[in-house]
Amino acid sequence: METVSTNLSFGGTQGVYTHQSTSTGTQMTFAVFVPPQAATDKCPVVWYLSGLTCSHANVMDKGEYRRKAAELGLIIVCPDTSPRGDDLPNDESWQMGQGAGFYVDATQSPWSKNFQMYSYVTQELPTLIAENFPADMTRQGITGHSMGGHGALTIALKNSDTFKSCSAFAPITNPSTAEWSKGALMAYLGADDAKWAEYDAVRLIENGARFPALFVDQGAADNFFEGCNPHALQNVCARTDIALTLRFQEGYDHSYFFISTFMDDHLTWHAERLSL
Numbered sequence: 001m002e003t004v005s006t007n008l009s010f011g012g013t014q015g016v017y018t019h020q021s022t023s024t025g026t027q028m029t030f031a032v033f034v035p036p037q038a039a040t041d042k043c044p045v046v047w048y049l050s051g052l053t054c055s056h057a058n059v060m061d062k063g064e065y066r067r068k069a070a071e072l073g074l075i076i077v078c079p080d081t082s083p084r085g086d087d088l089p090n091d092e093s094w095q096m097g098q099g100a101g102f103y104v105d106a107t108q109s110p111w112s113k114n115f116q117m118y119s120y121v122t123q124e125l126p127t128l129i130a131e132n133f134p135a136d137m138t139r140q141g142i143t144g145h146s147m148g149g150h151g152a153l154t155i156a157l158k159n160s161d162t163f164k165s166c167s168a169f170a171p172i173t174n175p176s177t178a179e180w181s182k183g184a185l186m187a188y189l190g191a192d193d194a195k196w197a198e199y200d201a202v203r204l205i206e207n208g209a210r211f212p213a214l215f216v217d218q219g220a221a222d223n224f225f226e227g228c229n230p231h232a233l234q235n236v237c238a239r240t241d242i243a244l245t246l247r248f249q250e251g252y253d254h255s256y257f258f259i260s261t262f263m264d265d266h267l268t269w270h271a272e273r274l275s276l
């Protein structure tokens with residue numbers, strides 16, 4: 001692992017790091033905020049998964065998480081959204097390819113060689129974090145935005161032993177049915193609908209996956225509201241014992257102005273469940 005940059009912020013350290021990933025076969029960049037409490041104690045970790053077109057940097061620059069994370073003593077890890085490189089496959093659409101890994105392990109050519117973002121985020125990067133940062137990996141939460149909200153929900157539902165808390169900002173709840181995500185699932189996973197269900201929060205819940213409590217904020221003026229489909233998550237959770245807190249935020253869109261407004265609420269939600 002190599003350090004790209006570190007900056008002192010709210011008494012903690014905002015760092016950017018790179019490493020050679022065995023999952024993706026590429027150099028991967030990620031951001032980690034370490035709060036001041038880590039000088040004396042290992043701290044819980046909250047993963048933030050970003051949305052389409054993002055790198056590690058969007059939330060680092062515009063998410064405004066550091067003041068609250070420093071107050072609560074949370075390490076914040078922000079991975080990239082896909083492998084990158086001139087020699088890697090890409091697509092003209094911003095909804096597929098580089099910047100749009102959808103947190104799946106692709107099985108289809110030409111994507112399968114490098115687009116292994118599920119393994120990267122759930123296995124390889126956590127190991128690297130545990131080895132290199134003062135992280136208490138027994139206390140992990142996960143959140144994300146849009147495509148990253150889909151990542152957070154599906155990863156929490158599939159790994160409920162690992163994650164103690166899960167929230168999302170305008171997540172794509174049912175990517176098998178949404179126009180802006182179906183193309184990527186088809187490209188990465190092929191035509192077998194059963195494979196799509198493994199990476200679809202609504203369908204995972206329909207098929208028996210559970211998480212004790214989920215917290216979702218959705219902008220009511222989001223131009224991607226239909227693609228996020230919060231009511232599908234609301235309907236499926238209502239048929240289970242999953243306690244969903246779903247807030248519709250009047251006037252808010254899909255941007256980081258929305259995310260940063262409610263970031264404190266999400267970090268507080270995680271901190272409460274990570275037993276600080």
Ligand SMILES: N[C@@H](CCC(=O)N[C@@H](CSC=O)C(=O)NCC(=O)O)C(=O)O
Nearest residue numbers: 051052053054058094145146147148256
């Ligand atoms: N380029 C697109 C808009 C792309 C976009 O809005 N991306 C969102 C995530 S959408 C779901 O995953 C985002 O977070 N963008 C980065 C940012 O800094 O705002 C278009 O032309 O509509």
